Amino acid sequence: MFGNDVFVPSAYGDDATTFRVTGSPDRFDSLPERSPMNLPKPGARWRAVAALALTTSLVAACGGGGSSDVAGESGGANAETTLTLVAYAVPEPGWSKIIPAFAATPEGKGVAVTTSYGASGDQSRAVVDGKPADIVNFSVEPDITRLVKADKVSKDWSAGATKGIPFGSVVSLVVRKGNPKNIRDWDDLLQPGLEVVTPSPLSSGSAKWNLLAPYAAKSDGGKNPQAGLDFVNKLVTEHVKTRPGSGREATDVFLQGAGDVLISYENEAINVERQGKPVEHVNPPQTFKIENPVAVVTASQHQEQANALKNFLYTPEGQKLWAEAGFRPVDPAVAAEFTKDFPAPQKLWTIADLGGWGDVDPALFDKENGSITKIYKQATG
Structure with a gap:
């Protein structure tokens, strides 16, 4: 066709x-040079929620999810x-x-x-x-x-x-029915005490997309990478309390009652809504393809x-x-x-806007030196 x-x-x-x-996929310009970051040390709350993360992982693996x-x-x-x-x-x-x-x-x-x-x-x-x-x-x-x-x-x-x-899909925000926290955009995720669920980028591709969305929005498509990293750092260290292994496992954790907001794929949000779960989804004005x-x-x-x-x-x-x-x-x-x-x-950022996976993956998600990988490792201990 x-x-x-x-x-x-x-x-x-x-x-x-x-x-x-x-032909082969186009290669794009590299990401701008990244600034050093001063990342916070892991807090005690990560240790406190480790058991919850393990429990929900086991529930999903034993038949509760995919x-x-x-x-x-x-x-x-x-x-x-x-x-x-x-x-x-x-x-x-x-x-x-x-x-x-x-x-x-x-x-x-x-x-x-x-x-x-x-x-x-x-x-x-x-x-x-x-x-x-x-x-x-x-x-x-x-x-x-x-x-x-x-x-x-x-x-x-x-x-x-x-x-x-x-x-494909776009990155969406899944909230409890009625949107009690009035979540509309990325800044709303930084409300004091708000808990956000998103899978770990150390194992999940879904997590990479989820975090690239606010990173792109706050960095203006990679033009100011430090601003994007600062936002992701604050989001992860202060608001992400569990680390599900996959996008589906993250959904299971959220449906079991953990967190106030789930960062997920639009299609996953649509799927759980069709199942009659007490949730709804919001697509931020700026999101990611x-x-x-x-x-x-x-x-x-x-x-x-x-x-x-x-x-x-x-x-x-x-x-x-x-x-x-x-x-x-x-x-x-x-x-x-x-x-x-x-x-x-209103604005749909793409991986090409950030330089393509050839630049983005090593810069942000390399298993040892990726900037977002370091954020996760330091936040979780």
């Missing part, structure tokens, strides 16, 4: 961008081929629609799909270490890049009109079927299913059908 030049994605309300089908492997299969016992999907936790509602719909197509006939959902970074590392997978869906591009470096995903995985991104990549694993013994499943995601039917599950489609025609469901923010 995509030609050589395609305008995508219009579901976000931003100006349409032309992408060339062939942060540990959640197996599922579509296609029936007589399937000729079984694909294994390894994905981050949050898109499970979308895949639960996609997989049976794909099985009903000529390309999907006789194909079963076994699923494994978990924290994006953990899932990516597991595939590198040998976890079986035919197709992967992670929260952030660096988790795919890790597989490229391990020769498990082709270097040209992102060639194409949508750069390997079949769907979430792009969730999908790729076929080169070692897959079922390349034809895995690519067929991947290609189905971009069909009008596949795009509508993602939209119905609360995700923003990348097909402009489908996006036009769902404009009421996905309002455009």
